[in-house]
Amino acid sequence: MSRRLLSLQEVVVPALLVVAAALLGNLASASTQTYFTQTLFRVALVVALYVFIGNSGVLSFGHVAFVALGAWTAGVLTVPVAERSAIMPGLASFLAHRHVGNVTSLVLAAVVGAVGALVVGVPLMRLSGLAAGIATFAIFEITYNVLQYDGRIGPGLNTFSSVPETTGLLQAGVGATLCVLVAFAYSRSRFGRQLRSTREDAAAAGAVGISVYRQRLVAFVLSGALAGFAGGLYVHLFALNVNSVSLDLTFLSLAMLVVGGSGSLLGAVVGALGVSALDSWLSVAENGTSLFGWHINLPAGTDELVIGVLMAAVLILRPNGITGGREARLWPLPARSTLFRTRQTRVGEQP
């Protein structure tokens, strides 16, 4: 089979994993289905993180801000107009009477996420390393603080109830798969390749004419769009409040990316599915469950503790994650053209 076709396995394998997770969720009981849908939302979020962090090598702690922006946009505009004054009494007038459909809300969430990322990225993409991490963390804290108390753009500290719960397995599955496809398309494009070269050696990339700033900005905006889209999926999943898009989600999403392997799309998907599965199982175990006949009832907080230990352990022992930054390679790719391959001269032979 041609090399081109076989290399598509890098997107097919992650996409199939996502679809398999969705189908598996279909077989589960109604109460456990929420965990599957939440897992699929997390896949979308971690893939969004991968698009920027994985390809550029720059850490961003701020993507949950774009998730929040997307969630708030989609949520505020889809709550039925009649019920808006109940949960969001201080809502600004241009938001109070507009209503959009489900798919439009998701698209708008992605657009708002992208615009937010553009506004933030234009000044911030010049930073690297520790400074970038702290600056993006500051952006997250600003967004979190504003969303907590500003009643003009959302429910503030109230729960975001009355948002139509349209994200079932189908919407979440399709959304997550879409994110995987977009991330793959980006990483195969000129932009993705150029950005990855800056990750490996920024000076050398600059020397061949790649604008590190511009490539990082492109990736940041795209990942902001995907994060906003994921936020849109999230707000339609169940009733959120501002704590759902707080430091906990920041930590969890980074943990998933790091554990899976931040350098590859497969790592993002595997990390998200694996850690989310563990997290879901531990959440259920906190309420009492049985494993192979043993009744287990874990105390509250074990869940996050285990995830924290796992993340610290992976960072220390295997900093490149489970996949080690490698993409899916179940079938080895054939060698490139042998037209110019020279034969090695054996000892004593005439060259």
Next chain:
Amino acid sequence: MTVTWQNVADGVALGAVYALMAVGIGLVFGVLRLVNFAYGQLIMAGAFALAISSQHGWPLWVGIVLCFATVLVLSIAMDYLVFRPLRGHSPAVMLVATFAVAFLLENGALLKFGSLGKIASSVASLNQPWTVGGVQIRKISIVAVIVTIVCLFLIYLLLERTEIGLHMRAASMDSSTARMLGVRANRVISLAVLLAGALAAIVAILLTVRTPLVTPTFALDDTIVVLAGVVVGGLNRPIPATLGGFAIGFANGFFGGVLPSNQSQYVPAFVFAAVVVVLLLRPNGLFDFSRNVERV
């Protein structure tokens, strides 16, 4: 908006406590190039030690010894288990690792002590006000300032006048050259970690006077604000870091008391906006006047 001496005193006291935290964070960053996100959890652990001791009714000195012991042991454990294996990795990876440790410790405390928390009442008498010239100032404000000045002076003496202090300063500036010249890296790092731990214990004692209820998220918000202050002040050198910590502590304490609550809710947003601006325009910090940081 009425400004009283109480507000100024509160601001100065909080600034002093934050300055101590800033020194703790700055010392470890200087020798390890690692921003310890889990510093707040060290303080929380010390505060819980105080709370447990006061719950059992043990005398104050027992509580203080227990606090120091807990924090120092935890600091050394963190050094061996997390900081050393990660030496040489990029600062961002180390930040994420300490993030993980912070999360881990917070949830460990949640598991052990529950979210309701415990009360540490042993030092509560310092919360009583003194009347100075007709103005009421809490005793703790004055104690905090005095303790801070003494600690900073002692650390200054250590860094400038002792041999090990010289080694620490050398390791901060250029660790590989320092090691070539005979500075024992492990010893210097262990000392920095222990000092930072001791400061964390002192901060825990001071903070439990202001907030006797110790929960798993004790000092988490304070740590985040201090980190912001240290970055704004200047992460690379100890004096700018301390000034940054003090400035942000003072701003928080002062404006938190002076502004009405519907405006003071947004103080964190302003603080972090300042962080972003400083990182962009003066990446070395407001109070630092040396070389530049990696840019694209």
